[in-house]
Amino acid sequence: MSAFDFLLQGLATASDPMLLFYALIGVTLGTAVGVLPGIGPALTVALLLPVTYRLDPAGSLIMFAGIYYGGMYGGSTTSILLNTPGESASIITALEGNKMARKGRGGPALATAAIGSFVAGLIATLLLAFLAPHVVKLALVFGPREYFALMVLAFVTVSSAFGDSTLRGLTSLFLGFGLACVGIDQLTGQARMSFGVPDLLDGIEVTTLAVAMFAVGEALAIAALGNTGEDKVHAVKGSVWMNRSDWSRSWKPWLRGTFIGFPIGAMPAGGAEIGTFLSYATEKKLTKHPEEFGHGAIEGVAGPEAANNASAAGTLVPLLTLGLPTTATAAIMLAGFQQFGLQPGPLLFATNPELVWGLIASLLIANAMLLVLNLPMIGLWVKLLTIPKPWLYAGILLFATLGTIGANPSTFELGMLLVFGLVGYGMRVFGYPIAPIVVGLILSPMAEQQLRRALSISQGDWTVLLTSPIAAVMLGIAALALIVPLVMRMRGRGAVLSQLAGDED
Amino acid sequence: MKKLMLATILAGAVALPAMAADYTIIAPANPGGGWDQTARTMQAVLQDEGISSSVQVQNVPGAGGTIGLAQFASQNEGNANALIVGGYVMVGAILTNNAPVGLDAVTPIARLTGEYEAIVVPAASPIQTIEELVEALKADPGAVSWAGGSAGGTDHIAVGLLAKAAGVDPTKINYIAYSGGGEALAAILGSQVTAGISSLGEFVAQIDSGTLRLLAVSSEERIEGVDAPTLKEVGLDVVLQNWRMVAAAPGLSDEQKAAVSADIEAMVKSASWQEQLATKGWADTYLAGAEFDAQLAADITATETVLKDIGLVK
Amino acid sequence: MSLKQYEIQRRPDWAALIIAAGLAVFGAVILWDSARLADLGGYSGVGPGTVPRVVGIGLILLAVWTVAAALRGDFPERPRQQPAPVLWIIAGLAGQLILLKIAGFSIATGVLFALTARAFGKRNLTLTLPVGIAISFVVWIVFSQLLMLNLPAGPLEHLFFGGAR
Known part of the structure; x- marks a missing residue:
């Protein structure tokens, strides 16, 4: 039987109404827990895994797939509507997504996130199915x-979230x-600084x-700001749904985000957030509407959200083919897989094709279910803002x-929440962008460790660092990306570019 | 009126007796790691076997388990319903972090599972045997890079012990610490480092498929079904087991301790525990009572010596 | 830009100078801490203190830059800040932090809820406090009882669900 037959068979099995119902429950639970700020996919899956134990293998596998994709997706809703990213991979989504929501465009923002996640999940799952051993x-x-070179490249992308002042960024x-x-x-x-x-x-x-x-x-x-002045947040302005221009501005970022997120997710030390940073920077470079970045550009939501979900499927590549768990x-x-008698490793695709293809079929179904669940919910979600x-x-x-x-x-963690909350408030008052501090905290330990390991x-x-061609090329791109805008800014005194850079966080 | 209501609520809370065998298990690590999985497996088995009607797992991550340990010891004095999962890594972490609360602050109940360390090289490596690796190490310790888990953890200690046994200065080893088993494994598979060291279970699938070559294991005797010599066989006196244990709160009466020990023993002897161990590939190294206490004391002394040798503890 | 605004910005910006001082102190603390670290660079030559040293120096340089910007009046104009609502929210968060272990999740979070609502103009605590506690309690039930998330329980939780600790 060929891979394709296995996949079809898996899909046929999974289309049983009862299994679809389990998928729906899994997606709902995963999303419900995943939306909580501070609870990332790891904890979501850990909490909900026992729920799946009670079902038969097919049922638990599909519910599990639902929980995983639901947990990965959940963070974007709160990012967009409330500017509170649930986990590190949806920080970038908050940048443009929340600006859109404030202008009454929360509906399109949520829609492009949901559809982008679906498209990315679909393509990335298929890539996982057919290309995993090569990737x-x-x-x-x-x-x-x-990895060090990749981190340096990711650092450069932060500069695109600097806002209008290099000093404050x-x-x-x-x-x-x-x-x-x-x-x-x-x-x-x-122990340092402790x-x-x-x-x-x-x-x-x-x-x-x-x-x-x-x-x-x-x-x-x-x-x-007190209660002076009217509330600037509009719940809905115009259509809740994406219009023609939203579609035409979204589909390319979806695809680009997928192809950035998937390989980075597949790398053992990549991490979902790196993909979102790179995707955001790419979209900002390629967009025809640079003036909108920083004020709610739909590309800035579509790309990173697709990258985030594609990397979720990418993570499964080393896990299934090597038995390598690269993230928590x-x-x-x-x-969870061991519970289903599935022993990930180099021989998995050969020895256990039914289970692997069953899992992949389950992921595809869960991915579709996520869209089914979330699109109708958008109207409800945006009402939150009223x-x-x-x-x-x-x-x-x-x-x-x-x-x-x-x-x-x-209580210590809550204390930190309070202290950093005050710092965040201070930074807002004085016009410091928020994203770079979070990105710095994520990237700098990775870069430091990889450099010292190398x-x-x-x-x-x-x-x-330069004798590896891959590293050399990435460092070269990073250097160009830093120097070229600098030179242009020197020449034109930045009139155009500071316009491009947008303002605040 | 309000006061009265509050008083009633408080009285109600106090009056509710602690139900017997309602355990709360602290996993002093983030979800996903070995301790978390041990705790969650215990939860499932204790409930399924009806040993306990309700078991909660609580993650208190941080600093190699020392934060969870300190919190557990201070908050549960005399509470027979509280358990904590721990292991050999904690022994090292307590020393390297100079932690204020040690394992003497809790009541160790039993060792549950354990894994031996395995030393591997990528299949493409010119190194064929453990002897060749040791020769290379003796010739130029810096040129032999080792990928393994966190600094001062079991893997690092094992390399230190190995170097010492081979007559190489343990401070000269070129140990590359990775935060997770997965990352280290990727570095070994990609031939980024000379050799790798981790629990045998992390490597089994790769060894079976021929992408990694197993050179030696750190057990006392050859492991059944594993085609590799022990370090002892090749003249390196290193035996190391990365074990996981369960401990109870400090200040328990002898009866309370006996009751908890009996529950744990019932759990270990149950069919579903054995089934779980088999699916997860964990070895049953159950050891309780005075024997476990003695082994714990011996491990703590040995670990302190080697960490001083490596230079991580002053 | 009007003339009046221009004049305001010409004066040294004291708040910005304080920020600069804060950055310098943070940088100095990092440098001081890294000096204490043993040089365990091993074969890499880059030890645990190297990166903190670079960051510390960077922060101090940024402090100098900030001083220059402050003296030039380069900092953006700030909207008027009202201290009272900010203090209410801080009180709410601090209250939750203190009450969490004693009173349990619902009561502690109810206090946070009520004080936050107060900060945004809902002054009637006899309404917001019960509402906050009720909502928090429902959240507690859903997440700790159905999803097995570990949330601290207090008298209120014990009253309905029993069990000690």
Whole structure:
């Protein structure tokens, strides 16, 4: 039987009404838990995995697939509507998505996120099914120096979220670097910047910082404006649905996001957020409407959301073909697969085709179910914004702290939420962009570790960074991307470019 | 009136007796890791076997389990319903982090499972045997890079012990720490490093498919079904088991401790526990009572010595 | 830009100078901390203190840049800030933090809810507090009882669901 026959057979099995129902439950649960700010897909899957144990293998597999995709998708809704990213992969979505929502374009933003996620999930799952063994070979070529170069490239992308002031953008980024120094140094086990406080040894949780900066900081900043003036947030202006121009501006970013997110998700040390950063920067470079970036450009939602979901499927590549759990989510899924008697590894596709294709068929069904669930919900979601401000913000803070408490019920974590919330408020007041500090916290430890690993393997020889062609090319692109705009800005005193750079976060 | 209501609520809360065998298990790590999986497997088995009617798992991640341990010890004095999962990694983490609360602050109940360390090279590597690897290490320790888990963890300790046994200065080993088993495995498969070290289970699928070559294992005797010598066989006196255990709260009475021990023993002896171990590929290394206490003490002493040798603990 | 605005911006921006001071202090703390680290660079030559040192120096340079910008009046104009609502929200978050372990999730989060609503103009605490506690309690039931998320329980939770701790 060929791969295609297996897939068809899997789809036929999965189209049983009862199984479709399980898929729907899985997607609903996954989305419901995934929307909570601070609860990422890893915890969502860990919490909900036991639910699937009670079903027969086919049922639990499909429900599990639903939970996984639902959990990955869930974060984008709160990012767009409430400016509170649920996990690190949806931070970028908040940048443009929330601006759209404030202009009454929350409907199209949610729609492009949902459809983009579907398109990306569909293509990436098919890529997983047919190309996994080849993709994984490519992914293994990536060693520490290549990852370091990838991180440098991702750093460059942050500059596109700097806003109108290089000083304030850089300051925000360096604050992120500074916070990243906190905790045990991975490579030597030395405690840095923790001042003997055990709670600081593991460093600052990205989700805590993101929830504090976005949700708490936002609530404080809006409250500080007082009740003077009318509410600037419009629930719905124009159609809830995407119009023709939205479609034509979305489909290319969806595809580009998919092809950026999938391979990066497949890399053992890639991570979903890197794909979203790169996709955002790409869309900002290619768009025909650069003036809209920073004010709610639909491309800035479509691309990163597609990249996010494509990398979710990409993560399954090393997991299924090598048995490599490359993220916390993947590690939990590995435990889940073992429950179904599926032992991921190099021989999986050969020894256990029914289960693999059953899983892939389940992922396709879950992906479709996600769209079925979310599109009709958009009308309902945007109504959230019509809730009067006192109730809305009280609710946002309720759910933001629920996520933090649920992930780690410690008063210390809540204290950090408060402190960083105040920092986020201060940064908003003085026009500092919020995204770079979070991005700095995510990227800088990865870049530092990979650089030190590369140098340790080469025994201190820095030229290894350039002797790998892949690394050299990526570093070259990064250098160009930094220098060219700088030169242009020097020449034209930045009249055009500062316009392009948009403003605030 | 309000006060009265509050008082009633409080009284109600206090009056509710703690139901017997309602366990809360602390997994002092993030979801997904070995301790979390151990805790969640215990949860499933304890409930399925009817040993406990309700079991909750709580993740208290941080600093190699030392944060969870400290919180557990301080909040559960005398609480017979609280359990914590831990393991060998915790022993090292307590030392390297200079943690204020050690394993003496809890009541160890039993060792549950364990895995031995395995040393591998990529299939394409010119190194064929453990002896050749040791020769290379002796010739130039810096040129042999090792990929393994976190700094000061079991894998790092094993390399330190190996170097010491081979007569190489343990501070000279070129150990590349990775945060997760997966990342380290990818580096080994991609031939980014000379050799890799981790729990045998992490490598089994790769060894079976021929992409990795297993050179040696860190067990006392040869492991059944594993075609590789022990380190002892080749003259390196290194035996190391990465074990996982369950401990109870401090300050328990002897009866309480006996009751918890009996529940854990019932769990370990159950068919569903054995079934879970088989699916997860964990070895049953159940050890309880005085024997476990003695082994724990011996491990703590040995670990302290090697961490000092590597230079991670002063 | 009107003349009046221009004059305001010509004066040194004190808030920006304070930010600069904060950045310099943060940078100095990082440098001080990294000086204490053992040099365990091993074969890489880049030890645990290297990156913090670069970041620390970077922060201090940014502090200098910020001072220059502040003296030039380069900082954007800020909307008027009302301190009272901000303090209400801080009080809410602090209240939740303090009450969480003692009073359980619902009561603690109810307090946060009510005080946040207060910050946005719903002054009637006898209405918002019960509403907040009720909503938090429903959330607690859904997430801790149905989804097995571990949320701290207090008297209210024990009253309905029993069980100690």
